[in-house]
Amino acid sequence: MARAIEISAFGGPDNLRLVERTVGEPGAGEIRIRHHACGLNFIDVYQRTGLYPNALPLVLGMEAAGVVEAVGPGVEHLKPGDRAAYASAPPGAYCDLRVMPARSVVRLPEAISFDEGAAMMLKGLTVQYLLRKTQPQGGLKAGDFVLFHAAAGGVGLIACQWARAMGLQLIGTAGSDDKCRLALEHGAAHAINYAREDFVARVKEITGGRGVRAVYDSVGKDTFERSLDCLAPFGLLASFGNASGKVPALDIGVLAAKGSLYVTRPTLFTHIATRESTQAMADDLFAVVTSGAVKIRIDQRYALADVAQAHRDLESRRTTGSSVLLPG
Numbered sequence: 001m002a003r004a005i006e007i008s009a010f011g012g013p014d015n016l017r018l019v020e021r022t023v024g025e026p027g028a029g030e031i032r033i034r035h036h037a038c039g040l041n042f043i044d045v046y047q048r049t050g051l052y053p054n055a056l057p058l059v060l061g062m063e064a065a066g067v068v069e070a071v072g073p074g075v076e077h078l079k080p081g082d083r084a085a086y087a088s089a090p091p092g093a094y095c096d097l098r099v100m101p102a103r104s105v106v107r108l109p110e111a112i113s114f115d116e117g118a119a120m121m122l123k124g125l126t127v128q129y130l131l132r133k134t135q136p137q138g139g140l141k142a143g144d145f146v147l148f149h150a151a152a153g154g155v156g157l158i159a160c161q162w163a164r165a166m167g168l169q170l171i172g173t174a175g176s177d178d179k180c181r182l183a184l185e186h187g188a189a190h191a192i193n194y195a196r197e198d199f200v201a202r203v204k205e206i207t208g209g210r211g212v213r214a215v216y217d218s219v220g221k222d223t224f225e226r227s228l229d230c231l232a233p234f235g236l237l238a239s240f241g242n243a244s245g246k247v248p249a250l251d252i253g254v255l256a257a258k259g260s261l262y263v264t265r266p267t268l269f270t271h272i273a274t275r276e277s278t279q280a281m282a283d284d285l286f287a288v289v290t291s292g293a294v295k296i297r298i299d300q301r302y303a304l305a306d307v308a309q310a311h312r313d314l315e316s317r318r319t320t321g322s323s324v325l326l327p328g
């Protein structure tokens, strides 16, 4: 028997229920993996509330690390006993044991712990595709300014460090002075407390009136429009999340008026759609982590059964860095 966290209706954290279920043998292209740690991500909240709808009942969770127990026909890159980690659809990572498609699962280097693996795959692969592949026209080069919202969060602290390693001047925003300090300690060149400061005015001041070349905005409703005002002409806004709510419909003419801007709404799942792209992105992520350039900071650990508290903490902005759920 395996234990999993399931919802049978969309709603609040109280809908999360611990259930027991049997787990069978992997079919073609699948593996069975025993989790040592599961990642907590904001997308789990969107899926719990139904903002991102899925069929019910649903085991939540998109990220975990553990040991491969069995592989189905046609799986060649993994074998029983391998340490492995993943960020992937379909949901179902909040459990101690599951069968899942092998395509998005990669071997985890010995130097990276299970907790780190579970804390970094979804968030680290996201930073990989944002900073390396979601760039303004002409690319990003050392010295360029970029704005990254929620810079003290799970994705945010990885971005601060990776941007520093690329020589970028990352301006991070965060909701408290303590979170701003954390972002600076992790490589942000500047930090703005957007709970009490006008971040557009501060970005203009920091960049000598020019604006930034790219904004990475996962806050959504509360920041989207003002993020456009932070961009230099031809700048790129990557709107990649909605922690404060869904971004309102955009009048495309605004992009001309504000300086021939670009807007994209990317998701990790397009980038990791094939095994080859997933492996290439994971190799890049593992290289920056094993070199020490990016450290995976886990500030919250919860027993899997305490997942409701983990959701409450994440939604009420009480967390910093990454969080993991431990199946025990």
Ligand SMILES: NC(=O)c1ccc[n+]([C@@H]2O[C@H](COP(=O)([O-])OP(=O)(O)OC[C@H]3O[C@@H](n4cnc5c(N)ncnc54)[C@H](OP(=O)(O)O)[C@@H]3O)[C@@H](O)[C@H]2O)c1
Pocket: 040, 041, 042, 043, 122, 123, 126, 150, 151, 152, 153, 154, 155, 156, 173, 174, 175, 176, 179, 218, 219, 222, 240, 241, 242, 243, 244, 245, 266, 267, 268, 269, 314, 315, 316, 317, 318, 319, 320, 321
């Ligand atoms: N599109 C993709 O491919 C992709 C992939 C991964 C993650 N994401 C997005 O990236 C973001 C970060 O994910 P994460 O898991 O690392 O979470 P996180 O950043 O650790 O937590 C979310 C943070 O958002 C900020 N926030 C601003 N307004 C908020 C509000 N009204 N309610 C709650 N939080 C608010 C809070 O930081 P402050 O208190 O500092 O404001 C909060 O700590 C999420 O929006 C997620 O959906 C997108």
